[in-house]
Amino acid sequence: MLVEALHLFLVGEKLREAVFVMxxxxxAKALI
Structure with a gap:
C-alpha cells in the first residue's frame, strides 16, 4: 500500500515536472 502510494506520488511529480518544462x-518560444 505505502510503496504503491509512494510510486504514484513520484510518477505524479515527474509528470508535473514534464508539464512545467513544456x-x-x-x-521561451513566445518571448523570442
Whole structure:
C-alpha cells in the first residue's frame, strides 16, 4: 500500500515536472 502510494506520488511529480518544462519552452518560444 505505502510503496504503491509512494510510486504514484513520484510518477505524479515527474509528470508535473514534464508539464512545467513544456510550459517553460512554450513561454521561451513566445518571448523570442
Amino acid at each position: 510550459k517553460n519552452k512554450e513561454m
